[in-house]
Amino acid sequence: xxxxxVHGVTKTFGSLVAVNNxxxxxxxxELRAIIGPNGAGKTTFFNLITGxxxxxxxQIMLDGKDITRATAVxxxxxxxxxxxxxxxxxPELTTRENxxxxxxxxxxxxxxxxxxxxxxxxxxxxxxxxxVASRLTEQANRLVGELSHGDQxxxxxxxxxxxxxxxxxxxxxxxxxxEQETFQVAGLIxxxxxxxxxxxxxVEHDMRVVFNLADRIMVLTxxxxxxxxxxxxxxxxPAVQAAYLGTAA
Amino acid sequence: xxxxxAPGAMAAxxxxxxxxxxxxxxAVLISAPAWMGYIGGYDALASQVLIFGLAAMxxxxxxxxxxxxxxxxxxxxxxxxxxxxxVLRYWVHSTPLAILCGILLGTVAGVTxxxxxxxxxxxxxxxxxxxxAQICYYIAYSWNSVTGGYDGLRxxxxxPLHLGSYVIDIRGNGTLFYYFVLFVFAICTGLMGLLLRSxxxxxxxxxxxxxxxxxxxxxxxxxHVWIAFILSTFFTSVAGALYxxxxxxxxxxxxxxxxxxxxxxxxVLGGMLSFWGPLLGAAVFVVLENEISxxxxxWMSFIGxxxxxxxxFFPRGLLGFLRRRSA
Numbered sequence: 001x002x003x004x005x006v007h008g009v010t011k012t013f014g015s016l017v018a019v020n021n022x023x024x025x026x027x028x029x030e031l032r033a034i035i036g037p038n039g040a041g042k043t044t045f046f047n048l049i050t051g052x053x054x055x056x057x058x059q060i061m062l063d064g065k066d067i068t069r070a071t072a073v074x075x076x077x078x079x080x081x082x083x084x085x086x087x088x089x090x091p092e093l094t095t096r097e098n099x100x101x102x103x104x105x106x107x108x109x110x111x112x113x114x115x116x117x118x119x120x121x122x123x124x125x126x127x128x129x130x131x132v133a134s135r136l137t138e139q140a141n142r143l144v145g146e147l148s149h150g151d152q153x154x155x156x157x158x159x160x161x162x163x164x165x166x167x168x169x170x171x172x173x174x175x176x177x178x179e180q181e182t183f184q185v186a187g188l189i190x191x192x193x194x195x196x197x198x199x200x201x202x203v204e205h206d207m208r209v210v211f212n213l214a215d216r217i218m219v220l221t222x223x224x225x226x227x228x229x230x231x232x233x234x235x236x237x238p239a240v241q242a243a244y245l246g247t248a249a
Numbered sequence: 250x251x252x253x254x255a256p257g258a259m260a261a262x263x264x265x266x267x268x269x270x271x272x273x274x275x276a277v278l279i280s281a282p283a284w285m286g287y288i289g290g291y292d293a294l295a296s297q298v299l300i301f302g303l304a305a306m307x308x309x310x311x312x313x314x315x316x317x318x319x320x321x322x323x324x325x326x327x328x329x330x331x332x333x334x335x336v337l338r339y340w341v342h343s344t345p346l347a348i349l350c351g352i353l354l355g356t357v358a359g360v361t362x363x364x365x366x367x368x369x370x371x372x373x374x375x376x377x378x379x380x381x382a383q384i385c386y387y388i389a390y391s392w393n394s395v396t397g398g399y400d401g402l403r404x405x406x407x408x409p410l411h412l413g414s415y416v417i418d419i420r421g422n423g424t425l426f427y428y429f430v431l432f433v434f435a436i437c438t439g440l441m442g443l444l445l446r447s448x449x450x451x452x453x454x455x456x457x458x459x460x461x462x463x464x465x466x467x468x469x470x471x472x473h474v475w476i477a478f479i480l481s482t483f484f485t486s487v488a489g490a491l492y493x494x495x496x497x498x499x500x501x502x503x504x505x506x507x508x509x510x511x512x513x514x515x516x517v518l519g520g521m522l523s524f525w526g527p528l529l530g531a532a533v534f535v536v537l538e539n540e541i542s543x544x545x546x547x548w549m550s551f552i553g554x555x556x557x558x559x560x561x562f563f564p565r566g567l568l569g570f571l572r573r574r575s576a
Contacts (some may be wrong), residue, residue, distance in 0.1 A: 090458035
C-alpha cells in the first residue's frame, strides 16, 4: 500500500542535472524525511512532487493516479498540501482569515460571491479545528504578519491542514529558526504525525529534528539517491557519513 | 511602530468605529447638494465626483484588492459611456436601458480583453491593458458614421425615469440627477462591499497578499485574476454610462489613456488599500481640477505635486493617513 510513488524522476535545468533518476515510495501514515547537503536537489525534488514545475522525465503517482503532468492546483485538489522554505502566508490578514481562505477553497466555495449561514458555520468549524491543532487559537485574530516566526510557520501549516490533505509536504519547516521555535514546530509536526496520523514528507536541515521525527529517511547528494532507510540505518551508513562528514568511506 | 486596528485588507469590514464612518460618508453624500454651493460646488460637479469615485473604486477592486495593475480602465469607462449613448441616440429613449447597455458593452470588453491578458503578469499585464484601451480609443476616433469620431457622439439626452405611473424627470434637474447617480453609486458600492466579504472577494485579497501561496492552496490564480478584472471593469463601465448621461455626450477622450491615468491617480491618492479611499481621491482630483483649471491651464502640475507628495509621505493614501492618525 503506497500513497505517493515516484519512479525515475529527473529534472534538468539546461545542462545542470538537478535531480537524477530518483525513486521514492511513501506509505500512508508514514513520516518521511529528505536530507542531503546544500545543492543536493532536495527542494527541486520537492517542487517536482508538488507540481511547482514538471519533471524532465519520470513518473509521479498519488494514490495510484498518474499526476506527472497535473498542475499544482490539480494536485492540491487531489489531496496534497505544502508549505515553503520561506514562510508563505497572507501577512496583512489575521491568522483566522489566512486559514479561512484555505478552508473555503478546499470546500469548493472560492468562486462564490455570497456565503450562507450553514456554510459559514462549516467553514468556521474547519478553521477552528486547524487553529486548535496548530495551537494558534489565541492568535486567531492577530495579523499573521505580526506573529513570531514560529507561530507564522505554525499558521502556514494550519492553512495546509484546513485543506484536509492526504499528504502534507513541508519544505524545511524549521529553516532559520531558533531553539525554542524549532522545538515548537517539531512538536507540532510530531503531534500531527503521531496523534492525527497524517502522512508527512519533509525536507529538513536540522538533523536532530529529522532523526527524532522521521520513520524513514532518504538521502540525496548531487541529485541522486544516496541511501534510504530508517534513522538507525541511515546514521550507520558509511556512504552517508562520508557525504556529511567528508571522511573517506 | 503603532499598529493600526484597521489594516488595509479589512477596511471593507465595518470593525470598531466602522459604522460611524459609514454614517459620516453617507451623510456627506446625501446632504451634498444642500451645502456644496457655499464652497463653490454645483450639482454636476458633485455627480462627477461620484462617477469618477465609482470608476476609481471599480479599478481599485483590481489595483488595491487583487494587487493587479491596469493602466487601461478608460476603455471600460469609455465603452460604458458609448454603450449608453448608442441606446439613447439610435435605439430607445430609456435611461435604465442605456445604463444596462453601457455596462454590457464595457463588461463584454472586460471579459474578452481579460481572457487575452490573464496569463500575463506585472508589467506585461499593465502594458496590455494600455494597448487594448488605445485600440478602443482609435476605433471610436475613426468610426465616424457610428461614434461621431473626433466630435463624439452627440444628439442624445437622458430620459425621465418611469416607476410605474410615477415619473422622475432627471432631464433638466441637476439635483435630481445627482440623487439618481447617488442611488446607482449606493447599489454598486453595496455590491462591492458584499463581494469583498465573500469567499470570492477573499480570494482576490489572497492574490494581492501572496499569489504563490494562493496557488498552492488550490486557487487557480489566472482564473481569479480574470474574474477580478471582469468585476472591476463592470463597475467602471457603470461609471462610464453615468458619465454619458451626465454630459448627454460621449467622446473619444473618455477612452483616452489620460483618463486611465486619472483613475489610477484618484485611487492611489485616496488610498488604494482602503475601500472608500478612491472616492476621496476622486473628490480631491475633480474639485482641484475644477478650481485650479479656472486659474491656470497647468492645473495638472498641481495635481502632480500633490500626488507625488502623497505617494512619498502617505503611501497608504489620504484616507490611509487619516485613519492612522485617528487610530
